[in-house]
Amino acid sequence: MIRNAMKRLIANLPLTLFVLAVSLVLAEFAVRILLPAYDPSGLVRFVTGDGDQPTLGPKATVVRHVDPSGDFDVEMRFNGYGLRDARDLARADADDWFLVGDSYSMGHGVEATERFGELLVQRLGRDIFNVAIPGDFNNYGRLIHYARGFNAPVEKVIFGICMENDLYRYSQATTESRASGTQGASLTVRTKQALKAHSALYVYATTMLRRSPWLHELTVDAGLAGTPHDGLVAGDFDQQVIDDSLKRLEEISVGIERRVILIVPSRGLWLDGYRELADRYHRAFVDGARRRGFEVVDPRAALEAGGEPLRYHFAHDPHWTADGHRLVARVLGDYLLEHPD
Known part of the structure; x- marks a missing residue:
């Protein structure tokens, strides 16, 4: 039978x-x-750089940037240069500032007018050209070169440095693997990345799982789902990461008159299991940057002042909320007004 x-x-x-x-x-x-909000075809698709060409956004395009978990639903407008900025690079002059960084500086999850860069424009009364695009120091260097290609005098730069993913051994890792996020990725990770990029059903299913605490915990334990803390640095402190990162930052900032670093603190500073290591990397990078002549603005103390630093981040997405951008704009604005050209 x-x-x-x-x-x-x-x-x-x-x-x-x-x-x-x-x-x-x-x-x-x-x-x-x-349920079109879960359709991955509506996600922002950046054009990966090649050679001297930086990674950019889709040129002359307007998209809705929607987080399926409900953290945000905003418009993202990219200009003809592939940047999320309304300003024309060809009209920049020597008194203008340039903001170079990753998704935090670009304003992931918030409206363009809510970004700390735009809030600074109002406070300083000067144009700040936002040339931030998700990437690393290698892409930041290409973005500076790209802006100069349109005769933009890039002499005053604010570097938004994300302590969670901008620092690594630049002397060993390939740009391609960093840009794609696949360096050493397992088959499971690559499969999940592919499904997230192409399957609305997968995005919907994983979103529903995140909204059910016990189901989400079950799938995380099984390795089928991630957590908001994925990507935080764990393990032992590596001084070469600091040395390589600072060396690369110096290389891409050659010829820049003012080099201001805005620190984007790691969430690991405030999470069990990550605090000690995140704090060590944070202090080592800040101290090293200052020794090399960079101006460093660190909003860590301001974020921690109210006792709830993570409230300035979205619940599911790691980026800053509009409140976070306002606080950072205040700290950075205070510094720049106290230290004029």
């Missing part, structure tokens, strides 16, 4: 797989049509 049941199961396997495949395809289309 068991043998007959196995035979029937094997005989019906092709049909079962076909029905399952059709069901998944139909479910995928249903989610895209009925």
